[in-house]
């Protein structure tokens with residue numbers, strides 16, 4: 001059995017995953033669990049540099065194959081430099097996006113076959129998979145509404161149209177159905193606190209048999 005626990009937060013932009021991750025981190029921190037909060041693409045110096053290339057709207061000429069390999073390059077570095085060492089030391093690792101983003105965005109969004117993605121992702125991760133994944137499900141309309149309210153400049157992927165995001169949202173639902181024991185689909189349109197309680201309840205469940213606070 002792993003010493004630590006690896007938990008990931010997923011969904012389309014504006015789904016609330018980063019907010020939910022922060023709320024979970026706060027609650028776990030209050031209970032003195034050893035915690036690593038990280039994100040993809042990113043989490044290490046090299047992977048953060050790759051992130052800049054990936055999300056910059058200036059790189060609009062990027063082809064899908066290049067995009068996929070860069071997400072995986074960032075992941076390969078992140079997993080070995082940061083995530084595995086933390087798990088080995090008994091940390092609870094909370095990661096904003098991981099492999100399900102590749103399956104949803106590059107698989108369903110960019111039409112790259114899933115079986116191929118599973119193989120190449122497994123090469124990048126060395127076979128490491130999350131113990132628990134939350135997917136916050138919202139409609140593309142709600143996503144657009146929330147993104148407009150945030151009033152942030154759009155990154156390279158956000159410049160894609162509605163159909164792209166519809167395929168990704170569908171993709172996440174498909175992934176959750178395929179692996180219901182590991183991937184929990186939550187309604188991201190519900191009130192923040194209500195979702196946060198569901199998240200923490202599930203995290204406590206998985207930690208019960210695994211870890212105790214420091």
Ligand code: TMP
Nearest residue numbers: 040041071097098101102105106157158
């Ligand atoms: P973020 O906005 O959640 O930080 O993620 C950056 C963008 O990268 C977001 O549009 C989703 C996208 N992405 C992929 O397309 N594939 C991946 O494997 C990951 C991790 C993110």
